[in-house]
Amino acid sequence: MGGLYLHIPFCQSKCGYCAFYSLVGHESYIGDFAGAIVNELDGRLSEMALPVDTIYIGGGTPSLLAPDVFFGLADSLKSRACAAGRESIREFTVxxxxxxxxxxxADIWASSGVNRVSMGVQSFSDKELKIIGRRHNAASARRSYDVLRNRFGNVSLDVIFGLPGQTFESWKATVDEVIRLSPEHVSAYSLMFEERSRFSAMLEAGEIMDAGEDVSSRMFQYLAEAMCSAGYEHYEISNFARPGFRSLHNSSYWKGLPYLGLGPGASSYDGKRTRRTNPSDLKAYLHRFGHSGAYSGKEPFYEEECLSDEELVEEYLLTRLRIAEGICLDDYRNRFGEKEADRLFLKASGLSRLNGDVLSVNKQNIALTERGFFVSDDIIVELMP
Ligand code: SF4
Incomplete structure (x- = not known):
């Protein structure tokens, strides 16, 4: 089973916290880009793990694609993903x-086969939305949610805590509003001051302040308790879902399954040890895949990295401990051998004895508890070889 990810690197404005590869004021390239990404897919079909279970169009801002462009692109993706006429796509997110x-x-998305929409609301405070540089306000987010609600049975909302100007009370109001709207899925991230973001420079210049660990921790605690009381499963550190609505596509990242990522800046993983990453360069991308038809595939555009045994273990621990199921020790033993599995079990058992409410350990499984999600970074570091 595999996933297909498309990175659409266009935005109408740049959010203060954003370090994703996306360009402002380049919308005139969108038509060419849609053709180029299909050419890239054609040249890399052999890398696609079949059957394709999930398609995810992210960015950037995929909702900037005009209806006819989106429809054509979705059609091309589905026809290539459904190899040998097998309708296998279970989740198609935009x-x-x-x-x-x-x-x-929204009608075009629905008729194109999209069955899940993930909307970046980030906050229901107009003041905070303005500070982070979002184009919408709380009222327009609610209106858009209603439009999606009437068409899709699976809607996800993204929110962020620890924003400049955010207080515990205003975060609580955002969480309460999300629960009132009742989407099937919620992603809630702690603000990170990523190196290439505007906020990182502002933090360094003393123009904004970090929320601080105590406040962020209280915000996370409120979020987790409120979401679980409202019937959501806290299935990954930053993700909550109503039963049956966990993100299949994102779960494949956390479970180490193969996916093919297309577009500038996108990464692919073969599910074994090879990662391929396209350079974050729209101009070079269009030069390579635009106009001239299908890409020959002889000279790859991507850069390839072969993960070492040590990197594989680190990546496994970093991703699997983020999900509520945690690590299946039989699977770990099969991948990394008896000796490494024994080391991990002994280390985890010791940690669990010292602090039983953060890590649950038995002969089959090692997993962070709900309390452990709060201190996940520290525990994961402790468990590394
Ligand atoms: S957060 Fe999303 S919308 Fe904002 S600049 Fe980054 S990619 Fe664009």
Whole structure:
């Protein structure tokens, strides 16, 4: 089983916290780009793990794709992903900016086979939205949610805590509003001051302040308790879902399954030890895949990295301990051998004896508890070889 990810590197404005590869003021390239990404897919079909279970169009801002462009692109993807006529796509997600959502585009998404929309709301405070540089406000986010709600049985909302100007009370109001709207899925991230983001420079210049560990921790605690009381499963550190609505596509990243990532800056993983990453360069990408038809595949555009045994173990621990199921020790033993499995079990058992409410350990499984999610970084570091 495999996933297909498309990175759409266009945005109408740059959010203060964002370090993703996306360009402002390049929308005139969108038409060419849609053709180029299909050419890239054609040249890399042999890398696609079949059957393709999930398609995820992210970015950037995929909701900037005009209805006809989106329809054509989705059609091309589905025809190539459904190899040998097998309709295998279980989840087809598109990311949306609230400002771009209207009845027309939502209808096109639905008729293109999209069955899940992930909308970046980030906050229901107009003041915070302005500070982070979002184009929408709380009222337009609610309107867009209603448009999606009427068409899709699976809607996800993204929110962020620890924002500049955010207080515990305003975060609580955002969480309460999310619960009132009742989406099937919620992703809630702690603000990170990523190196290439505007906020990172502002933090360094003393123009904004970090929320601080205590406040962030209280915010996370409120989020987790409120979401679980409202019937959501806390299935990954930053993700909550109603039963049956966990993100299949993102789960494949956390479970080390293969996926093919297309577009500038996108990464692919073969599920074994090879990672391929396209350079974050729209111009070079269009030069390579635009106009000239299908890509020959002889000289790869991507850069390839072969993960060492040590890196594989680190990556496994980093991703599997993020999910509520944690690590299946039989699977770990099969991948990394008896000696490494014994080391991990002994280390985890010791930690669990010292602090039983953060790590649950038995002969089959090692997993962070709900309390352990709060201190996950420290525990994962402790468990590393
Ligand atoms: S957060 Fe999303 S919408 Fe904002 S600049 Fe980054 S990619 Fe664009």
């Amino acid at each position: 990311e949306a900016n609230p400002d771009d959502v209207d009845e027309t585009i």
